[in-house]
Amino acid sequence: MLLNKVSSAQVCKCYFEMLPYIKPYTFRTILAFAICIPVGGCDAVIAMALKPYTDLVMVEKSIRAAWYIPFAIVIFAIIQGILNYYASYLNTWVGERITRDLKLELYKKLLSHDAAFFDKTYSGNIVTNFSNLVDTASSGLFTKIKTIISKLASSISLICVLFYNSWELSIVAIIVLGCAFLPTAKIRQKMQDVMSKVIKGSAMLITEYNESCAGNKVITSYNLHKYQQIKFSSAINSVTQIRVKLIQKTAWLSPAMHVITSIGIGISIAYGSHLIVSKQMTSGSFVSFLTALLLLYNPLKNLGNSIKDFQMSMIAVESVLSSLNADVNIKDKKNAIELKEFKSGIVFRDVDFGYSPNCLVLESFSIEIKKGETVAFVGSSGSGKSTIANLIPRFYEINSGSIEIDGIDIRNYTLKSLRDGISVVFQDNFLFAGTIRENIVLGRDVSDNELQKAVEMACLSEFVSTLNNGLDTEIRERGLRLSGGQKQRVAIARAFLKNTPIIILDEATSSLDNEAEAIVQKAIDNLMIDRTVVIVAHRLSTIKNANRIAVINEGKLVELGPHEELMNIKNGRYKSLYEI
Numbered sequence: 001m002l003l004n005k006v007s008s009a010q011v012c013k014c015y016f017e018m019l020p021y022i023k024p025y026t027f028r029t030i031l032a033f034a035i036c037i038p039v040g041g042c043d044a045v046i047a048m049a050l051k052p053y054t055d056l057v058m059v060e061k062s063i064r065a066a067w068y069i070p071f072a073i074v075i076f077a078i079i080q081g082i083l084n085y086y087a088s089y090l091n092t093w094v095g096e097r098i099t100r101d102l103k104l105e106l107y108k109k110l111l112s113h114d115a116a117f118f119d120k121t122y123s124g125n126i127v128t129n130f131s132n133l134v135d136t137a138s139s140g141l142f143t144k145i146k147t148i149i150s151k152l153a154s155s156i157s158l159i160c161v162l163f164y165n166s167w168e169l170s171i172v173a174i175i176v177l178g179c180a181f182l183p184t185a186k187i188r189q190k191m192q193d194v195m196s197k198v199i200k201g202s203a204m205l206i207t208e209y210n211e212s213c214a215g216n217k218v219i220t221s222y223n224l225h226k227y228q229q230i231k232f233s234s235a236i237n238s239v240t241q242i243r244v245k246l247i248q249k250t251a252w253l254s255p256a257m258h259v260i261t262s263i264g265i266g267i268s269i270a271y272g273s274h275l276i277v278s279k280q281m282t283s284g285s286f287v288s289f290l291t292a293l294l295l296l297y298n299p300l301k302n303l304g305n306s307i308k309d310f311q312m313s314m315i316a317v318e319s320v321l322s323s324l325n326a327d328v329n330i331k332d333k334k335n336a337i338e339l340k341e342f343k344s345g346i347v348f349r350d351v352d353f354g355y356s357p358n359c360l361v362l363e364s365f366s367i368e369i370k371k372g373e374t375v376a377f378v379g380s381s382g383s384g385k386s387t388i389a390n391l392i393p394r395f396y397e398i399n400s401g402s403i404e405i406d407g408i409d410i411r412n413y414t415l416k417s418l419r420d421g422i423s424v425v426f427q428d429n430f431l432f433a434g435t436i437r438e439n440i441v442l443g444r445d446v447s448d449n450e451l452q453k454a455v456e457m458a459c460l461s462e463f464v465s466t467l468n469n470g471l472d473t474e475i476r477e478r479g480l481r482l483s484g485g486q487k488q489r490v491a492i493a494r495a496f497l498k499n500t501p502i503i504i505l506d507e508a509t510s511s512l513d514n515e516a517e518a519i520v521q522k523a524i525d526n527l528m529i530d531r532t533v534v535i536v537a538h539r540l541s542t543i544k545n546a547n548r549i550a551v552i553n554e555g556k557l558v559e560l561g562p563h564e565e566l567m568n569i570k571n572g573r574y575k576s577l578y579e580i
Contacts, residue, residue, distance in 0.1 A: 017321050018141060021101055025094045032090030032142075033149050035083050040153030042080035047161045047292035049073055055284030087150075091142045099138040106130045106323055114330040115395040119355070124207030128199060129323050136316035144310050151299055158296045165289040166281055169268050173293055176264030194246045195312055199319070201239035208232050261297035268293055330397050330415070338417040342501040342532065343406045345370040346392065351401035353387060360399070361387045362555045371501075374528060376535040376543035378577060379552035388552070389506045389536045393422045423500045425524075427507040429491035431482065436464065437471035440493045450497065458493035459523040460486075485516030492523045503527060506536045540578045549574060 022029055053069045110130050118126075162170040212219065212228060219228055268290065275281035346369040354360040361384045369375045377385040390396055391403060394410060402409045410418055431439050440454065455461055455471070463486055467473045475481045482490070488508060495503060508524060509517045517539075537543045544563045551559035551566070551574045559566055559574050566574040 018098075018317065021098050021105075022094075024101075025097060028090050029094050032087055032094060033145060035087040035090070036146050036149040037153040039080055039083045039087055040150040040155075041157045042076050042083075043154040043295050044157035044161050044292065045076040046073055047158060047288050047295060048164075049288075050291050051165065051282075051284040051288035053284070054287045055282055087146060091146045095138045095142040098141075099134055102134045102138065102320060102324075103131060106134065106320070109324060109326070109328075112328045112331070114328070114397070115390065116329065116355070116397075122203065122207045123210045124203040124205065125200075127206045127210075128203040129319055132202075133199070133316040133319050136313060137320045139313070141313065141317060144313055155296060158292045161292040162289055162296070165285040165292070166272070166275065168275070169272055169281075169289055172267055172271060173264055173296070176260060176267070177296070179260055194242060194249060195315055197242045198239065198246060199315065201235070201242055204235050205232075205239060208235055264297065265290075265293060330394055332414050333412060336412060336414045337408075339405060339413045339421050340417070342371060342421055345373070345406070346502070346532070346534075347402075347404040347407075348388070348391075349402045349404065351391070351403060352399040353391060353396065354399060355396070360555060362391075365401070365555065365557060367550055367557055367560070369532065369534065371532050372530070373548065374533040374535065374546045376537050376546035376549045377552055378537055378540060378543065378549060378574065380577070381538075383552040384555040385536045385552045386506055389424070389504045389534060392502070392504060392534065393419050393424060421500050422502045422504060423495035423498045424504045424506060425488070425491045425495055425508045425527075429487050431475060431487060431490060433476055435469075435472045435474055436467075436490060439475065439490055440471070440497060442494060442497075444497060446497055454493045454496035457496050457523065457526045458489045459519050459526075460489045460493055463489070483516065485520050488516075488520045489523050492520070492527055495527055501531055503531050503533045504536075505533065507538050509539060540574075551577070 049069050049072060107130065110126065159170070159174070162173055208228075208231065212232075219225060272281065272286045272289065276283060276286055348365055348367045351362050351365045352360055353362045353365075365384075365388075367375075377388055379385045387396075391398060392410070394415060397411075402411075404410065405413070405418075405421075437451070441451065451471070455464060464470050464473075473481075491508075505524060509520050533546075535543050535546060543549060546563070548560060548562055549566055550557055551572075553573055559569065559572060566572055567578065569575060
C-alpha cells in the first residue's frame with residue numbers, strides 16, 4: 001500500500017477523518033486537552049516570580065518582602081505536576097481505546113478483502129498497515145496534540161511575560177523565534193519520502209520473519225540458513241541506510257536551532273545589559289525576561305526530533321485511513337438477496353476469468369451441475385480446475401459471464417448466505433492455534449451429540465480416542481501436531497457440522513499416502529451423501545464414481561461425461577490422463 005506525501009491540507013483532512021473514532025470519548029478528550037492549558041501556563045510562573053524575587057532580595061536585600069515566593073513556586077510546581085499526570089493519563093486512556101477501536105475496524109476490514117488482495121499483498125505490509133501503524137497514528141495523534149496545546153499555552157504565557165518585562169527585548173526575541181522556524185519548511189518535504197521508505201522497509205523485514213517461521217523446514221532441509229541470512233542482511237542493511245539517511249536530513253536541525261536561539265539569547269543579554277545600565281529596566285525584570293526566553297527557546301532545540309515524530313505520525317494516520325477507506329472488490333450488492341434453499345443447480349455461463357487482467361485462466365467456460373449430482377473436474381496442472389472451485393463461493397470475481405445458483409447470478413446473493421450454503425475442503429486445510437474441538441466447531445453453538453456424529457462420520461473417532469485430552473487436545477499453530485490425513489479429517493468434520501447442500505472438494509486427497517487417502521476417502525464418501533458435490537481431482541482413481549467428469553484443458557471444457565463414456569473416446573484427453 002502506497003504511503004503518499006503528507007501536505008498541510010492532508011493533515012487537516014486526516015484529523016477530520018479521525019473524528020468519528022474520537023467522538024465516543026469526546027468528554028475525556030476535551031478534558032485531557034483542557035488540562036494541558038494550565039500545565040503549559042504554569043511555565044510562566046517561575047519566570048514571573050523571579051522579577052520581584054530578584055528586585056527585593058538580590059538588589060534591595062529585603063528577604064521578608066519576598067519570603068512567600070519560593071513557597072509559591074513549589075506550590076505551582078506541585079499543581080503543574082498533578083495536572084501533567086492527569087493530562088498524560090487521560091491522553092493515554094483515550095489513545096489506547098481509539099487504538100483498540102481502530103485495530104478492530106481494520107481487522108474487520110482485513111477480513112472483508114477477497115483472496116486476490118492476499119495474493120498480491122506481503123504479510124509484512126499487512127501487519128504494518130493493519131496493526132503497527134495504528135499505534136504510531138494514535139500515539140502521534142494524542143501525544144502531539146497534548147504537546148502542542150501545552151507548548152502553545154506555555155509560549156503564549158511566556159511571551160506575555162516577555163512583553164510585561166520589556167517590549168523592546170520581546171520584539172528581538174520574536175524575530176529570532178521566526179527565523180528559527182524557517183529551516184523547518186525546507187526539511188519537512190525532504191523527510192516524507194525517506195520516512196515512507198523506512199515504513200516499507202520495516203514491513204519487508206516482518207515478511208522475512210514470517211517466511212522464516214512458516215518455511216523453517218524448507219530452510220533446514222535445503223540448508224538455506226546462509227542464504228536466508230544474506231537475504232535478511234540485505235533487507236536490514238537497506239532499512240539501516242534509509243534510517244541513517246533520515247538522520248542526515250534531520251540531525252542538523254536541532255544544532256541549527258541551538259545556534260539561532262543562542263544568537264537570540266546573546267542579543268537579548270547585550271541589549272538587556274544596555275537597558276539595565278541606562279535604568280530603562282530593572283535587574284529583576286531582566287532576570288525574569290531571560291528566564292522566560294530560555295523556557296520559550298528550549299523546545300526549539302529539539303525541534304528536529306519533534307518534526308520527525310510528527311511527520312511519522314501523519315504518515316501513519318494517512319496509511320491507517322487509507323486502509324480503512326480502501327475499496328473491497330467483492331461485496332454485497334445494494335439489494336442483494338439471501339440464498340435460503342438450494343433447489344436446482346449451479347450453472348457457469350460463458351465465464352471468463354484471470355488472476356491478472358491480460359492472462360485468462362478460464363475462457364468462455366460453461367457447464368451445468370444439477371442438484372444432487374457429483375461432478376469432478378480434472379486436467380493437467382494449471383488447466384483451471386481449482387479456479388472453478390474458487391469461483392463458486394466468490395473467492396474471486398469473474399471477468400465476464402455469470403455463475404448462477406438456482407437461476408440467479410451468485411453476485412445477487414449476499415456473501416454470507418452464499419458461503420453459508422457451501423462447504424470447502426481444501427488440499428491444505430488451515431488449522432488454527434487451539435484445540436481439535438475448537439477447530440471443528442469454529443465458534444458454532446453445537447451439541448455434544450452433533451459434534452460426536454461429525455467426528456464419527458469424518459473417521460476421526462479412533463484417532464481422538466488415542467489422545468489423553470481427546471477433542472480438547474491442543475494442536476498449536478497451523479496444526480503442526482497432526483498428520484496430513486488427520487488435518488483433512490478435521491476439515492471434513494467441519495464440513496459435516498456446517499451441513500451445507502453444496503460441497504467442494506479441492507484436491508482433498510492429492511497430498512496423502514495410500515493408507516491416509518483410503519481413510520480420508522471413506523470420510524469424504526460419508527460427506528457426499530445426499531449433497532451436490534464439486535470435486536477437483538489430481539488423482540483420477542478417486543473420482544471414477546462421479547456422475548460426470550469434466551475435463552479442463554487451458555481453461556476450456558474439452559470433454560464431459562461419466563468415467564466409462566470418457567474412457568471409450570479414442571485418443572480422448574481423459575483417457576490419456578487416466579492411463580498416465
